[in-house]
Amino acid sequence: MSLEVNGKVLDTDEEGYIQILADWSPEAAECMAQEDETELSENHWEVINFLREYYDEYQVAPAVRVLTKAIGKKLGKDKGNTKYLYQLFPYGPAKQACRYAGLPKPTGCV
Numbered sequence: 001m002s003l004e005v006n007g008k009v010l011d012t013d014e015e016g017y018i019q020i021l022a023d024w025s026p027e028a029a030e031c032m033a034q035e036d037e038t039e040l041s042e043n044h045w046e047v048i049n050f051l052r053e054y055y056d057e058y059q060v061a062p063a064v065r066v067l068t069k070a071i072g073k074k075l076g077k078d079k080g081n082t083k084y085l086y087q088l089f090p091y092g093p094a095k096q097a098c099r100y101a102g103l104p105k106p107t108g109c110v
Contacts, residue, residue, distance in 0.1 A: 001014055001016070003016070003018070003028065005025065005027050005028045005031050008023075010023045010028060011023075013105075015099070015105065016032060016035075016099055017098075017099050017103075017104060017105055018099075018102045021102055021103070021104075023102070024101070024102025025102075028102060029048060029100040029102070032100050033100060036091065036096070041088075043079075043088055044088050044089075044097075046075065046079075047071065047085070047088060047089070047093070047097050048097060048100050048101045049101075050070075050074060050075070051067070051097055051098055051101040051103060052101050052102070052103070054067075054070060055101070055103050061094070061098045061103040061105065061106040062094065063094055063106045064082065064085075064092065064094040064106070067085070067093060067094050067097075067106075068080055068081060068082055068085060068093070071085070085097075094106040
């Protein structure tokens with residue numbers, strides 16, 4: 001499978017995760033969001049950028065429980081809860097947000 005971004009074809013797996021992390025760009029995230037009929041807001045980008053920083057530090061995409069706790073620590077309790085994250089990423093905060101962030105599928109996600 002693949003995703004076309006600005007004329008460049010990015011390889012993806014069957015669930016739409018980019019295969020080569022270095023191929024990710026904000027434009028790729030926007031293309032994925034368009035496919036999901038989602039418009040990325042500042043709040044979406046806050047989570048996406050958080051995930052990219054988390055991955056850079058730990059070399060793993062966090063599962064939803066870890067993501068929720070970590071966001072709560074960094075961005076506050078009003079954003080570090082599953083209700084808020086599911087409003088932004090209705091297909092699953094860890095799964096959908098990691099896909100938009102160009103990260104591998106989080107461990108523990110079905």
